[in-house]
Amino acid sequence: MTTQYISPSVRDLLGYEPGDLIGKNNFKYYHPDDLKEMLTSTYMDNDVITYRVRHQDGRYIWFETTFTTIRDEQGSVQKVIGIGRDITERKNYEDNLNEAQDIASLGSWEWDIPNDKVTMSEYCYKIFNRSSNHLISNDDLIHLIHPDDQQRYQDCFRDAMKGEEFNYEFRNLQPDQSIKYLNIRISVKFDENGSPVKVLGTTQDITERKKVELSLEESVQRYTSLKKYNHDAIISLDLKGCIINSDAVAEHLTGFPIKHMVGMSISTFIGEDNLIKILSDSKDHVLVERNINKIKHKFGHFVEVLTTIAPIIVNKETVGYYIIAKDITEQKKLLIAKEAAEKMNKAKSEFLAMMSHEIRTPMNGVIGMTDLLLQTTQLDE
Numbered sequence: 001m002t003t004q005y006i007s008p009s010v011r012d013l014l015g016y017e018p019g020d021l022i023g024k025n026n027f028k029y030y031h032p033d034d035l036k037e038m039l040t041s042t043y044m045d046n047d048v049i050t051y052r053v054r055h056q057d058g059r060y061i062w063f064e065t066t067f068t069t070i071r072d073e074q075g076s077v078q079k080v081i082g083i084g085r086d087i088t089e090r091k092n093y094e095d096n097l098n099e100a101q102d103i104a105s106l107g108s109w110e111w112d113i114p115n116d117k118v119t120m121s122e123y124c125y126k127i128f129n130r131s132s133n134h135l136i137s138n139d140d141l142i143h144l145i146h147p148d149d150q151q152r153y154q155d156c157f158r159d160a161m162k163g164e165e166f167n168y169e170f171r172n173l174q175p176d177q178s179i180k181y182l183n184i185r186i187s188v189k190f191d192e193n194g195s196p197v198k199v200l201g202t203t204q205d206i207t208e209r210k211k212v213e214l215s216l217e218e219s220v221q222r223y224t225s226l227k228k229y230n231h232d233a234i235i236s237l238d239l240k241g242c243i244i245n246s247d248a249v250a251e252h253l254t255g256f257p258i259k260h261m262v263g264m265s266i267s268t269f270i271g272e273d274n275l276i277k278i279l280s281d282s283k284d285h286v287l288v289e290r291n292i293n294k295i296k297h298k299f300g301h302f303v304e305v306l307t308t309i310a311p312i313i314v315n316k317e318t319v320g321y322y323i324i325a326k327d328i329t330e331q332k333k334l335l336i337a338k339e340a341a342e343k344m345n346k347a348k349s350e351f352l353a354m355m356s357h358e359i360r361t362p363m364n365g366v367i368g369m370t371d372l373l374l375q376t377t378q379l380d381e
Contacts, residue, residue, distance in 0.1 A: 002023055002024060002025055003021050003022055003023065003024060003025075003026050004022065004023075004079065005022065006018050006021050006022060013061065013086055014029075014053060014054075014055050014056060014061060015055055015056030015057060016056055029053050029054045030051060030052070030053060030054075031051065031052035031053070031054070031060055034051035034052050035051075037051075038051060045067070045068055045069055046066055046067075046068060047066070047067060048064060048065070048066050049064070049065050049066075049067065050062065050063065050064050050065075050087065050091070051063055051065070061086055061088050062086070062087050062088040062090075062091040063084045063085065063086060063087065064084060064085055064087045065082045065083065065084030065085075066082070066083050066084075067080055067081070067082045068080070068081045068082075069081075097121070098121065098122045098123060101121060101122075101123040102123050102126075104204065105123075105127075105204055105205040105206070106123065106202055106203070106204045106205075107120065107121045107122075107123040107124025107125070107126070107127050107202065107203045107204075107205075108120075108121045108124060108200075108201065108202050108203075109121065109124050109200075109201045109202075109203065110198065110199065110200055110201070111138050111141075111198065111199040111201070112198060113138075113196055113197050113198060113199065114197060116137050116138055117137070118136050118137060118138060118140070118141065120136075124203055127172070127180065127182070127203055127205050128144050128172060129174055129175055138199075142154065144172060145170050145171070145172065146170065146171035146172060146173045146179065147173070148171070149170045149171050152168075152170070153168075153170055153184075156168055157186070160186045160188055160199075161188060161196050163188065163190075166184070166185060166186035166187075167183070167184075167185045167186075168183075168184060169181060169182065169183050169184075169206070169210075170182050170184055179207075180205055180207045181205075181206050181207045181209075181210035182203050182204065182205060182206065183203075183204045183206050184201060184202070184203050184204075185201065185202045186199060186200070186201045187199070187200045187201070188200075227247045228247070228248075230247065230249065231249065231326075232249060232324050232325060232326045232327075233246065233247065233249040233250035233252075233253045233254075233295075233305075233323075233324070233325040233326075233327070234246065234247045234249070234250065234322060234323075234324050235247075235250050235261075235266065235322070235323045235324075235325070236312065236320060236321070236322055236323075237266055237278075237320050237321045237322075237323065238319070238320045239279065239318075239319065239320060240265075240279075241265050241266050241267060241275045241278070241279055242263055242264065242265055242266075243261050243262055243263065243264050243265075243266055244262065244320065245258070245262065246258050246261050246262075249327075250325075252327075253295050253297070253303055253305070253325060253327055254269055254295060254296075254297060254298060255297050255298025255299060256298055266278075266323065268296070269295050269296050270292050270295065270296075270323075271296075273291075274288060274291055274292050277291070278309060278321055278323075279321075285309040288309060289307045289308060289309055292305070292307040292309075292323070292325075293305060293306075293307065295325055303327055303329060304327070304328050304329055304332055305325040305326055305327055305328060306325070306326045306328050307323065307324070307325050307326075308322075308323075308324040308325075309321055309322070309323055309324075310322040310324065
């Protein structure tokens with residue numbers, strides 16, 4: 001394909017004289033990657049093509065060109081007319097925008113309502129794992145949303161078309177059946193009559209953040225379940241010894257509701273000396289645990305406990321402590337009852353042994369004397 005005409009503006013755009021290009025096949029000036037795609041693609045009249053052309057100084061200039069095909073009566077191609085413009089600056093801006101969107105895992109899209117045409121940024125196609133050559137309409141957008149979230153998406157979108165805010169999280173089902181979590185924001189533009197004419201949207205891939213949130217939520221639920229069904233009192237402290245939180249068992253142990261315990265000093269229940277020992281940052285809390293064998297109740301009496309102390313470590317730093325206290329009042333009662341039963345059993349055994357001895361001794365004497373009488377004396381009737 002030879003160039004039959006080229007406008008003088010080629011001097012300003014590419015640095016060549018028109019005569020250098022007319023009458024020649026100028027494919028050698030096209031970027032190899034773009035030329036390969038252009039030769040293998042099928043284009044319709046008025047299609048807009050972007051490609052790179054080498055400047056006289058060696059650098060490549062981005063062009064956007066609209067081609068129109070001139071045919072004869074038999075439909076054979078006679079000539080192709082192209083009108084192009086330099087879009088290098090715009091392309092650089094788009095590349096920078098794409099890079100920024102890639103860093104932020106953010107894609108942008110636009111719906112031209114009158115023409116029902118949706119255009120997406122490069123990263124938006126990447127999020128949905130679709131080819132950028134695949135043009136879509138607004139009806140296709142709903143199918144990018146997870147089937148279980150589609151009804152909620154449609155309800156929210158309908159509200160957005162009435163001017164309400166649209167900023168929600170939805171799921172996307174990937175071709176491999178994996179799930180991506182997306183944050184979608186929408187801004188609707190209206191004409192002077194109040195009719196929507198354009199929708200501007202952003203779609204951010206928040207999958208990694210969502211996984212962390214779900215993992216954290218799972219951890220919180222596990223801790224909540226442990227706290228709820230645990231039979232020991234769990235009290236968390238800050239580095240000043242003030243109570244951060246506690247559980248229902250601690251309420252029973254101290255007589256204070258949780259909301260009243262928060263902010264109180266733990267020294268109220270275990271004594272100032274024990275608090276100082278806990279906050280001394282000792283690596284071995286065994287001695288302190290042994291000393292905290294009683295918890296003071298709201299009404300003044302003490303509840304006997306078995307205590308465990310554990311540091312709260314965040315980012316490798318101790319930010320507080322857990323005091324885990326088991327009420328051993330019932331165990332103490334059982335232990336006392338057991339000791340009493342053992343003593344009674346021992347006393348019974350000693351009594352039976354003594355009585356057996358006391359009965360056996362005179363019986364042996366009687367039996368012995370009887371035996372002697374039978375052997376040494378002749379007795380008549």
